[in-house]
Amino acid sequence: QVQVVESGGGLVKPGGSLRLSCAASGFTFSDYYMNWIRQGPGKGLEWVSYISNGGGYTKYADSVRGRFTISRDNAENSLYLQMDSLRTEDTALYYCVRSPIGFGELFSLWGRGTLVTVSS
């Protein structure tokens, strides 16, 4: 079954850190560009970060650049998001999302998300 499954969310205090993971299965993970996208409670979608299939090319939203780091381990079929210096406005459901081959800026396979709550 082709899927991605997120984990690692939870409650963290402002200024704290969290590492999200995404386990991919059912497809050749190393062929695909991957993304993290988030959705605040009752809010719209916000693209967070992107990583190329080999991991050598990354991009970030202005709101997280310098605080979040995306990475991947193709041998483990896993995607990660290291989140540091967390702020209350980072509270959201974080989705791991696969892009179609050849369309790195589209989002075609979504996980169910992992909830991150930043609160004191």
Next chain:
Amino acid sequence: DIQMTQSPSSVSAFVGGRVTITCRASQYIATWLAWYQQKPGKVPKLLIYSASNLQGGVPSRFSGSGSGTNFTLTISSLQPEDFATYYCQQTDSFPLTFGGGTKVEIK
């Protein structure tokens, strides 16, 4: 950064009715635009890419048009399963950005 503005923010329509949603980009993006559907409690689903290309499996009652800075998503004959929130997204350049969403509700 490219700002994406959708209108209206919500729209009510009857089953069988026609709905048009507009998306405007703050700068020229050719046809680098996608549309997504998100039902309550569900993950978003890619409907249309490159402004007018239907993703596989998407019913033909959905159509997209436009180029440059102005785009539309049309649902020609609204079905009960189409009631959802729709988002546009520019795929022209990073940072990738979404519109604020349009909620399609039952009248």
